[in-house]
Amino acid sequence: MLQTLLIIVLLAPALAGLVYGLRVAARRTLTRARERARAIIQEAESGAQIRLKEAEIEGEERKGAAETQFESQTRTKRQELQQLEDRLKEQERNLQRRVQLLGQKQQEIDDREARVKGREAVLTDREKEAQTLVQERRLRLERIAGITAVQARRELLRDLESDARQEAARTVRCLEEEAREEAAARSRRLIAEAIQRLPTREIVDNVVTMVRLPNDEMKGRIIGREGRNIRSLEMATGVDLIVDDTPQAIILSSFDPFRRAIARTAIEKLIEDGRSEMEESLETAGEAAAFDLGITGLPARLTRLLGKLRYRVVEGYNLLEHSLSVARLAVQMANLLGGHTEIVKRAGLLHEIGQVEEGEASASHPVQVGADLAAKLGEDPRVVQAIRALQSETADPSLEAVLLRTAERAVAARPGESDENLAGFIERLQAMEAIAASYSGVSKAYAMRSGRELRVIVEASAASDSDVLWLSKDITARLQKELEYPGAIKVSVIRETRAVDYAT
Numbered sequence: 001m002l003q004t005l006l007i008i009v010l011l012a013p014a015l016a017g018l019v020y021g022l023r024v025a026a027r028r029t030l031t032r033a034r035e036r037a038r039a040i041i042q043e044a045e046s047g048a049q050i051r052l053k054e055a056e057i058e059g060e061e062r063k064g065a066a067e068t069q070f071e072s073q074t075r076t077k078r079q080e081l082q083q084l085e086d087r088l089k090e091q092e093r094n095l096q097r098r099v100q101l102l103g104q105k106q107q108e109i110d111d112r113e114a115r116v117k118g119r120e121a122v123l124t125d126r127e128k129e130a131q132t133l134v135q136e137r138r139l140r141l142e143r144i145a146g147i148t149a150v151q152a153r154r155e156l157l158r159d160l161e162s163d164a165r166q167e168a169a170r171t172v173r174c175l176e177e178e179a180r181e182e183a184a185a186r187s188r189r190l191i192a193e194a195i196q197r198l199p200t201r202e203i204v205d206n207v208v209t210m211v212r213l214p215n216d217e218m219k220g221r222i223i224g225r226e227g228r229n230i231r232s233l234e235m236a237t238g239v240d241l242i243v244d245d246t247p248q249a250i251i252l253s254s255f256d257p258f259r260r261a262i263a264r265t266a267i268e269k270l271i272e273d274g275r276s277e278m279e280e281s282l283e284t285a286g287e288a289a290a291f292d293l294g295i296t297g298l299p300a301r302l303t304r305l306l307g308k309l310r311y312r313v314v315e316g317y318n319l320l321e322h323s324l325s326v327a328r329l330a331v332q333m334a335n336l337l338g339g340h341t342e343i344v345k346r347a348g349l350l351h352e353i354g355q356v357e358e359g360e361a362s363a364s365h366p367v368q369v370g371a372d373l374a375a376k377l378g379e380d381p382r383v384v385q386a387i388r389a390l391q392s393e394t395a396d397p398s399l400e401a402v403l404l405r406t407a408e409r410a411v412a413a414r415p416g417e418s419d420e421n422l423a424g425f426i427e428r429l430q431a432m433e434a435i436a437a438s439y440s441g442v443s444k445a446y447a448m449r450s451g452r453e454l455r456v457i458v459e460a461s462a463a464s465d466s467d468v469l470w471l472s473k474d475i476t477a478r479l480q481k482e483l484e485y486p487g488a489i490k491v492s493v494i495r496e497t498r499a500v501d502y503a504t
Helices: 002-145 149-185 187-196 201-206 217-223 225-237 257-272 278-292 300-309 319-337 341-350 366-376 381-388 399-413 420-437 465-482
Strands: 208-212 240-242 249-253 442-448 453-458 490-495
Touching (some): 149 465, 208 257, 217 225, 225 240, 225 453, 249 257, 278 300, 278 319, 300 341, 300 366, 319 399, 341 381, 341 399, 420 465, 465 490
Antiparallel strands (some): 208 249, 442 453
């Protein structure tokens, strides 16, 4: 215990010195910490002031930029508003001018209407006075002449018409004589121009038929004395007979293959036994076409119509060959797609018969005519429906109708199927004949010499010699007005009266 106290007494000064030293060190450390804190606080305050100044400067700059941008935008808007206001003022001024002009025009219209009404009133009064004077004069003339005004007018018109026709006929005859004399001097130039405008060889090859003769002596018999036989044949058939140096052959020229076939058959049969069997040849041609597709049992009327298709050309292609091609193509497609081959075969063969059916309404489409005829003659309703679908597409067509339509379009569109030059040439010749046939009293009309001559035959009882003259002029005028053609067309109107008697 004493040792412990002695140790404490000995260590007390050292401990006091140590405590004092620690206190002094603590005070120094605290002083340095406070000084450092004050320095940090001053540095922070200084940085904060710098940052604050920078923020103030940046705020001022942004405020200036915003004010500048706002002023720029405001200036632009003001300019746009000013321009818009200027345009509105200009439009307002234009509207005011238009309103003034409309007011002036309305006033002018009112003034004009008033003047017109005044004139109408004056004219009405004068018209009434004129009618009164005319009526008085008419009554006076009727009392003097003893006939009515209608009767007098008819008599006067009848006399004037008779005199005018006679004078016109004499004038026309004189002009025709002068024209013939002038034509003799201009013949070489006209012939050269006609040769230059002749149809191409492609068309000529499609509008001629060669008929073989047993010998050249037969040419003389066909021509006859002074060409009477050949003129009679041309008159009856509407076909040009060309007899040239071709050995043992003559050439038939016409745009209508049916006419050429009639003339060829007639000449061949006349050479053999003097009889023509054209109707039988039509049935034979139709039966051959049906047999080629394996179709039998067609009605005789359908067979004859198929035969006529052989002699009909539309757009440069033969209708019978076209129908056979359509039927064959449709059958091939039906085999591939599982359709009824017999239906498409019969529909393909018969779909063009409306083109050669006579006596049907001209307003009906040929396809519609053919479909109605097929239905009338007992064809399967599916065949009729397929044909009818060629003219009007139905909402739910059958497979056979689709196949037939596709085959028909494919065949018609293949290269070489149609000939636009020949089609236009034939249409022009048909139009020539239709114009001539539209006149009363015309029994036949033939376009001949490759369209350079229109031969018109009139009934002798329906027209006089003067009527024939006027008819040729009327037809010529319509040809010049309604058709376009190269060169010139000779219009020949023929009226013939024959008297035959026998002395016994």
